[in-house]
Amino acid sequence: MATPGRGDPRVAGIIERRRELALRYQQSGDLAAAANEWHIVTLLDPGDAAYRQQLASVQAAISRRTTELLESGQAALKRGDNDAATEAMLKALAVSPDNVEAARVLREIEKRRATRLQTDRVARLRPEDYGVPTARAVPSAPRAPDGSRAYDFDQSMELFRAGDTANGLAGFRRYVETNPSDKAGRQQIANAVFERGRELEAQGQGAQALRLYEQAIALNGATPAPWDTQMRALRKTLGTDAYDKGLKVYRTDLPAAIKYWEAAVDYDPANTAAALKLREAKMIDERLRRLDPNAKR
Amino acid sequence: MSPSVRRLAERVALGFAVAAAFFLQACSLAPPREAAPAREGAAAVLARDRDFVVVLAEKGDTLGTLAERYLGDAAKAWWIGDYNGIDEVKPGRDIVVPLQPRNIGGVYPGGVQTVPILCYHRFGSNRSKLSVTPAAFEQQMEYLAKNGYRVITLSQLAAFLSGREPLPKKSVVVTIDDGYRSIYEIAFPILRKHQFPATIFLYSDFVGLPDALTWTQMQEMMRSGLVEIQPHSKSHANLTLKLPKESEAQYRERVRNEIEGPVAALKSRLGATPFSFAFPYGDVNEPVAEILTRNGLRLGLTVTPGGNPFYAYPLMLRRTMIFGEDDAASFRAKLAVFARTGAR
Numbered sequence: 001m002a003t004p005g006r007g008d009p010r011v012a013g014i015i016e017r018r019r020e021l022a023l024r025y026q027q028s029g030d031l032a033a034a035a036n037e038w039h040i041v042t043l044l045d046p047g048d049a050a051y052r053q054q055l056a057s058v059q060a061a062i063s064r065r066t067t068e069l070l071e072s073g074q075a076a077l078k079r080g081d082n083d084a085a086t087e088a089m090l091k092a093l094a095v096s097p098d099n100v101e102a103a104r105v106l107r108e109i110e111k112r113r114a115t116r117l118q119t120d121r122v123a124r125l126r127p128e129d130y131g132v133p134t135a136r137a138v139p140s141a142p143r144a145p146d147g148s149r150a151y152d153f154d155q156s157m158e159l160f161r162a163g164d165t166a167n168g169l170a171g172f173r174r175y176v177e178t179n180p181s182d183k184a185g186r187q188q189i190a191n192a193v194f195e196r197g198r199e200l201e202a203q204g205q206g207a208q209a210l211r212l213y214e215q216a217i218a219l220n221g222a223t224p225a226p227w228d229t230q231m232r233a234l235r236k237t238l239g240t241d242a243y244d245k246g247l248k249v250y251r252t253d254l255p256a257a258i259k260y261w262e263a264a265v266d267y268d269p270a271n272t273a274a275a276l277k278l279r280e281a282k283m284i285d286e287r288l289r290r291l292d293p294n295a296k297r
Numbered sequence: 298m299s300p301s302v303r304r305l306a307e308r309v310a311l312g313f314a315v316a317a318a319f320f321l322q323a324c325s326l327a328p329p330r331e332a333a334p335a336r337e338g339a340a341a342v343l344a345r346d347r348d349f350v351v352v353l354a355e356k357g358d359t360l361g362t363l364a365e366r367y368l369g370d371a372a373k374a375w376w377i378g379d380y381n382g383i384d385e386v387k388p389g390r391d392i393v394v395p396l397q398p399r400n401i402g403g404v405y406p407g408g409v410q411t412v413p414i415l416c417y418h419r420f421g422s423n424r425s426k427l428s429v430t431p432a433a434f435e436q437q438m439e440y441l442a443k444n445g446y447r448v449i450t451l452s453q454l455a456a457f458l459s460g461r462e463p464l465p466k467k468s469v470v471v472t473i474d475d476g477y478r479s480i481y482e483i484a485f486p487i488l489r490k491h492q493f494p495a496t497i498f499l500y501s502d503f504v505g506l507p508d509a510l511t512w513t514q515m516q517e518m519m520r521s522g523l524v525e526i527q528p529h530s531k532s533h534a535n536l537t538l539k540l541p542k543e544s545e546a547q548y549r550e551r552v553r554n555e556i557e558g559p560v561a562a563l564k565s566r567l568g569a570t571p572f573s574f575a576f577p578y579g580d581v582n583e584p585v586a587e588i589l590t591r592n593g594l595r596l597g598l599t600v601t602p603g604g605n606p607f608y609a610y611p612l613m614l615r616r617t618m619i620f621g622e623d624d625a626a627s628f629r630a631k632l633a634v635f636a637r638t639g640a641r
Contacts, residue, residue, distance in 0.1 A: 010353070010389070011343065014343070014351075014353075014391045028406075029406060030405075030406050032400070036399070039348065039349065040344075040349060040351060040393055043344040043345070043346055043349060043351060044343060044344045044351060087638060090404055090409060090638050091406075093402060093404035094404050094405055094406045095406075097399070097400040097401065097402060097404060098401075103402060103460065103607070103608060106606075106608035107608045107610070109608075110606075110608050110609055110610050111610040113610075114609070114610040114613035115583070115610070115613065117601060117613075118580070118581050118582065118599065118601075118613055119582065121579075121580060121601070122537045122580055122581075122582050125535065125537065125538060125580065153426075154425065154426035154427040154620075155418070155427060155578070157425065157426075157427070158418055158419055158425070158427045158428065158475070158477075159475070159533065164502075164503060164506065164533065167532075167533050167534075
């Protein structure tokens with residue numbers, strides 16, 4: 001192991017280099033770094049009174065400068081100049097990194113600044129953008145150009161694709177309302193919604209699929225022919241299914257049959273069989289009501 | 298050479314003479330054995346007090362071995378590196394080991410240290426604004442690893458904000474919102490490769506949907522020691538908005554459920570210790586912050602971009618979104634690790 005021995009010039013060299021470094025820091029005004037270097041120099045050469053004197057001198061300068069800066073910062077704070085107060089407190093910490101008062105004031109200012117920033121941000125929100133219904137008709141001003149609107153839209157798209165339909169659709173509605181001229185954007189949204197509908201239909205969830213088809217058309221602002229064809233076919237299927245279910249329960253549960261046939265007609269107004277059965281069932285139900293008004297159905 | 302320097306040199310020499318004598322005595326008592334190779338990595342102590350140790354590095358010394366020896370923890374290697382402005386130890390170089398954390402807040406005449414919290418969402422080959430491709434994520438993590446950035450945990454950031462612990466100069470936090478399955482499939486292997494920690498903010502209603510993480514996947518990631526799971530609300534509703542005709546009491550009750558629901562779920566399903574909360578859409582108001590505090594959540598994360606200095610308000614931390622469209626240059630620009638001031 002290479003060991004610095006008696007008279008090893010390396011030790012003297014280290015002290016000399018650190019002494020020069022301390023002076024450079026001192027001259028540049030970095031008092032904290034200068035104090036550290038003088039501390040190390042005195043540690044390496046504790047017998048040298050000149051070094052100890054230098055350290056004491058820098059420490060005294062730090063103390064004076066810190067007091068000045070704290071007073072300056074407090075004065076700025078009192079006159080409401082938070083930027084000047086922040087700058088003064090940061091300067092105080094730069095010379096005196098452990099100063100508790102400067103850190104406390106900075107935290108206080110930053111808390112107020114962050115709270116005001118968030119309050120402003122929230123004030124620009126439109127409740128309906130987030131699926132919260134409201135009677136307010138006039139759109140608010142666009143949000144600040146901090147990427148938040150794009151974020152909200154993209155977040156909605158991601159949530160929707162991930163299966164969070166409610167949040168996704170709320171975001172889509174917001175985008176379409178606030179960007180009525182962005183036809184490409186509307187189409188992209190509508191396509192995504194329609195595609196999700198197709199997926200649900202393929203999984204046998206026809207009713208949910210139909211709702212998404214309707215949403216897609218509303219968001220798109222028009223009904224492309226292929227979509228119309230797909231919707232008509234689904235309506236027919238759903239109408240037939242509901243009609244069949246009504247037939248199954250007709251003899252044992254008339255009110256349930258009526259609900260099924262109402263749904264069948266609602267899905268597919270062209271389902272005349274369901275319409276006829278519904279009319280017939282309602283007449284029977286009416287007759288039964290007249291015969292026994294208190295009977296449970 | 299001044300008399301004082303000579304005294305120091307004599308003291309160093311005396312120390313080594315004593316050590317050598319002790320070594321020779323030990324050799325004389327020990328049974329004969331083959332000559333040991335020259336011992337490496339035992340820097341000579343030039344001076345020390347309660348604040349500093351000054352050593353002369355030997356061959357084999359590293360920042361890690363010095364930290365292990367003098368600070369009792371190799372993970373504190375960066376204390377020495379940052380203080381001396383070096384990435385590695387060179388033999389013959391004098392190294393100052395600060396025994397106490399210096400400048401915990403990272404304030405310098407030219408500016409102040411800030412910690413960027415990066416916010417990801419989803420990963421996949423279909424790039425979109427909120428979906429980052431695996432290749433881009435790998436490149437971004439690679440960039441951090443190769444350029445001296447330290448990915449720290451949110452818990453470490455909490456200690457920094459409370460003034461308890463300093464942080465490496467180029468500290469970065471990685472967070473991932475919502476709880477997409479692609480975190481497990483794409484991001485986690487990359488994070489594990491680099492041994493980078495990350496915090497996932499989960500909205501609990503998402504679990505069970507096709508693209509969401511499962512509890513089992515979350516447990517596995519947590520077991521790695523790299524991943525923390527923290528709450529991001531129950532339903533991802535914007536917590537700052539009141540419903541029509543909702544009274545103040547009803548609103549607060551709803552917000553309470555949005556915060557307490559996922560906290561309880563994370564505790565019971567994962568044994569997690571929630572201490573932070575990412576606001577859906579990044580929005581927060583005073584009632585939300587107040588309910589957070591009442592539930593013991595110390596950190597709140599917005600999506601207001603920028604870095605966080607030590608004095609950042611912990612309940613409204615800045616967080617910078619990383620988008621699918623970010624290239625290497627825009628990613629680098631988002632790594633705000635230092636804010637310049639006119640502090641000189």
